[in-house]
Amino acid sequence: MVKMEVPCPLIFKIVFMVVVVVVSSNAVVATPEFPAMFVMGDSIVDDGNNNNLNSLAKSNFMPYGIDFNGGPSGRFCNGKTIIDFLGELLGLPYLPAFADSSTTGGNVLRGVNYASAAAGILDETGRNLGDRYSLSQQVQNFESTLNQLRSQMDENSLSQYLAKSLVVIVLGSNDYINNYLKPSFYTSSYLYTPIDYADLLINHYTRQILTLHSLGFRKFFLADIGPLGCIPNQLATGLAPPRKCVFFVNELVKMFNTRLRSLVDQLNANHPGAIFVHGNTYRALNDILNSPINYGFSVTNRACCGMGMNQAQITCLPFSVPCVDRDQYVFWDAFHPTQAVNKILAHKAYAGSRSECYPINIQQMISNNNLSS
Template structure:
């Protein structure tokens, strides 16, 4: 790229995102993980883990399916909105080129987990190791646009969000009775193994230049409509075994975040206790304006938790009244509750500090 064009690209970046001394600026945003944050990468893959059919996206600006497992925006989209930026494009989207690279990229893929054998039933998905490879590839493209030095600054000043873990339980360890992993590990040993592998992923993100990394724990897996239906919880009570698994995972993940920050002698990693955040509105849905936290808005069977959300599924009229959109995923309104806690929640939800606090800190560095 010639110097005038490179300078133009950088000046445009500053005009859109502001200088690095402004605490409230919109940063480049990089998203990794599974269907909770996938913005449409799986649309470009030959996989069964897709959300490109109606009524997905019914409340999106276009009112059409976008590849998000939501009635509208997902957690990553709401985060972009709250930080003052536009939603990050899927990395596989042909639109992610030129100045769009300055916004960041979404590498997430529905169906993946921490382990490569998680989600194999979905065929072609972007394993987390491949997502990290794409992040390296993205940085090469960014370097070609603004130069290697400035690309490193954009990445180091950006925000990384990673959401993994849930599929390793529901689509691996507990997928079938006596799964390979459940025969290989007791639950406590499996959780420790997951955390050991997750730590490698987080370290690799740091090695690739990320310096502000938001790690979300897994939500209350035993309370999603799919599990209520699968385990025939006629009373609507959450499955205690899956709840125990999620709780153990989150506790150890907090420990890893604490250890990593101590090792680098700086707070680069912050952890969100998604379990506690979700349980607030699952336990007291009416307090949060929901009429139910048991029945999915879109689906069929018990709790609308059987099978996929499709055009022939039973669909609720008002999505804002439901905590769950489909058998596994929250509605846009529930996502907004989660993001609010990530931004300003207490130590019960965020460790060692919430996102607003760390962004304000970095704005003065």
């Protein structure tokens, strides 16, 4: 029998390669910056909750996921969402979708994604597209997860776990696109002035935030609404001047965003020991649209995947052929940003300036977590 000796450097190289493969495949580090991240929102951050719902708002088919490892998953993007990138920055794995049958037991310990395409702050929002989990339902869905967590740790450990976990909420776009701007489906447009409607949204939003706080959460990142008047869906209405956005739609959004920032001040003042952060998505995306070359983009006014005016009158259908140079596009389809934009937005949420994350960014929230440990 011939005895073969493997050179020591070769053994080291093999072990190193195995370690690299394991780490890169999980895309996490040994010690996450937060024990867990819980996400509520709409299709911007949905990672598959609508897959088995009776809904027109689905993306579990090609070419969605064309650049995502594993292909179509229910993400409304060519690749990763903002939450995927943010999770990588925080050392967390991709979050399981609440509606997935495997989201039980130990699989919920690093967090859960409850976001649902077409969902809004109001329960009625998005009903023209079928079933979805509204914000109030997403909060209820978390309460079922909370029961699972209670079975895995004692009350003291659970209290510390929730207080140090991060809650990210990305909602409000559909309350305009699939509600206020669709008076044929809803009565809201007839009942409320723009100011009253923004107040209505904030009042509903506040109630759900306070519920989550009462359940034990203390770290909140609340993203505002981006410049909806600039997305391909709105440009395709023909209401915008050449090379401009739909002004009145952006003005509607600003009314909500202004109130959200004021709400953050109010919540921080009234709930010492907690931290509420306003994520200025409007400013971040608007900066990309106004200075695309600075970010590496060349196409800002049409979708990568879709048909008709601005490639957005008919959104991305099954087996559509998308653009080839996807990283040059700001928008993937009529409503959603590309993976390239999502990466930028995640980094701005993580380490953005005070004008992008108020009063602090997520990285600074980590320091707050460490001080309270």
